[in-house]
Amino acid sequence: MTDLPVAETPSGTRAQLRLDTASWPVRAAQGIRETLGYGIGYALPFYFARSAKPVDPEPLWRLITTRQPAPVQSLIDAWPPGPRRERILRRFLEPSHAEGIEYHYDVSNDFYALFLDRRFMFYTCADFNAPGETIEDAQLNKANHILSLLDPKPGERIIELGCGWGSMMKHIHAHTGDSENLSGLTLSHDQLAYVRGTLGLNAELGDFITRDYGTETYDKIYSIGSFEHIKPDEVLPLYKRLHAALKPGGRAVFHFFSLNGTDRWPAAMVAAQAYFPGSTLSLHQDHLDWAGEAGFRLVHDSRHDYRPTLRAWFDRLAENRDKAHALVGVPVTNKYLVFFAASWTLFDLGKATLHRLVLMKD
Ligand SMILES: C[S@@+](CC[C@H](N)C(=O)[O-])C[C@H]1O[C@@H](n2cnc3c(N)ncnc32)[C@H](O)[C@@H]1O
Numbered sequence: 001m002t003d004l005p006v007a008e009t010p011s012g013t014r015a016q017l018r019l020d021t022a023s024w025p026v027r028a029a030q031g032i033r034e035t036l037g038y039g040i041g042y043a044l045p046f047y048f049a050r051s052a053k054p055v056d057p058e059p060l061w062r063l064i065t066t067r068q069p070a071p072v073q074s075l076i077d078a079w080p081p082g083p084r085r086e087r088i089l090r091r092f093l094e095p096s097h098a099e100g101i102e103y104h105y106d107v108s109n110d111f112y113a114l115f116l117d118r119r120f121m122f123y124t125c126a127d128f129n130a131p132g133e134t135i136e137d138a139q140l141n142k143a144n145h146i147l148s149l150l151d152p153k154p155g156e157r158i159i160e161l162g163c164g165w166g167s168m169m170k171h172i173h174a175h176t177g178d179s180e181n182l183s184g185l186t187l188s189h190d191q192l193a194y195v196r197g198t199l200g201l202n203a204e205l206g207d208f209i210t211r212d213y214g215t216e217t218y219d220k221i222y223s224i225g226s227f228e229h230i231k232p233d234e235v236l237p238l239y240k241r242l243h244a245a246l247k248p249g250g251r252a253v254f255h256f257f258s259l260n261g262t263d264r265w266p267a268a269m270v271a272a273q274a275y276f277p278g279s280t281l282s283l284h285q286d287h288l289d290w291a292g293e294a295g296f297r298l299v300h301d302s303r304h305d306y307r308p309t310l311r312a313w314f315d316r317l318a319e320n321r322d323k324a325h326a327l328v329g330v331p332v333t334n335k336y337l338v339f340f341a342a343s344w345t346l347f348d349l350g351k352a353t354l355h356r357l358v359l360m361k362d
Contacts, residue, residue: 040076044338060341095278097187110327115317134312150253159221252296260351296359297362300358
């Protein structure tokens with residue numbers, strides 16, 4: 001297998017990920033080429049996204065989430081082969097974070113509002129604790145759990161890394177009444193405008209991975225669903241800087257999903273480049289080792305099931321697909337429907353798990 005064609009190197013990431021619609025035979029030919037190059041998990045979303053025809057949600061869900069016979073799944077997991085997977089991923093990881101983040105998040109706030117919970121607009125795993133709960137109930141459960149882990153108090157300096165649409169900041173502010181000492185960081189222009197303009201909270205456009213946080217600046221640091229974007233080589237240096245940024249006795253709460261097992265370059269992460277170019281997960285054990293090496297003491301590590309949230313977003317988007325087509329077009333809508341189903345499968349196959357960690361600085 002040769003190296004990636006020039007047009008597909010990371011500097012061409014944007015061009016490669018463009019969703020130009022094409023006829024069925026053209027899409028099929030592209031799909032075969034992409035399957036050979038990157039695996040079926042990468043090719044499938046583009047196959048549907050390049051269609052001018054809306055996907056039929058329920059058959060799509062079944063197609064993507066039905067368990068494959070073991071030999072078929074083994075083939076999917078083994079392609080592209082190991083050394084090539086690492087090479088592809090390292091190339092995708094070369095460009096700046098901003099490129100991939102804007103690609104995923106700057107679709108349109110109104111589009112996200114079509115499937116996210118209406119109270120907070122959380123774009124992260126919720127806690128469905130009882131039968132019949134809605135995504136609104138489940139996101140409130142999650143927000144309350146994180147509030148209990150963070151235990152924020154008025155006057156404490158608190159920062160959220162990757163604040164999205166300010167959902168948790170809103171909940172903390174409602175609890176403490178203190179907006180002055182609360183701030184958030186995002187790389188998305190649309191999210192920044194929403195947090196500042198609509199919520200009236202402090203947010204900055206900035207890269208939380210490379211930022212200088214100073215020494216003993218914060219009482220609490222938290223992040224919900226953003227550590228998935230940190231490149232593996234960056235995790236330990238970031239943990240060290242976050243440890244230094246906390247005051248003694250300070251606390252960090254991190255909610256993110258990470259890889260189970262020991263394969264650092266699985267095929268599923270090559271597939272994920274279709275949605276999050278330039279991001280790949282780290283092993284959970286690596287996160288724990290690096291946090292310890294940075295000086296943190298782990299006091300809490302809970303596991304949460306992402307699947308019901310993904311199904312809820314899929315159902316909401318499917319219900320609202322006419323509005324979505326009008327807002328962002330058929331290809332983007334198709335691609336998100338595939339994304340939710342494919343992510344459900346990632347968790348269903350046990351390849352990744354969502355954790356909430358509480359780390360203390362003694
Ligand atoms: C999945 S969203 C989660 C948002 C929010 N925390 C929530 O729970 O809904 C991930 C967020 O991380 C932000 N993000 C990702 N990488 C970042 C980086 N390097 N610097 C700043 N923000 C980043 C994105 O802009 C987005 O706001």
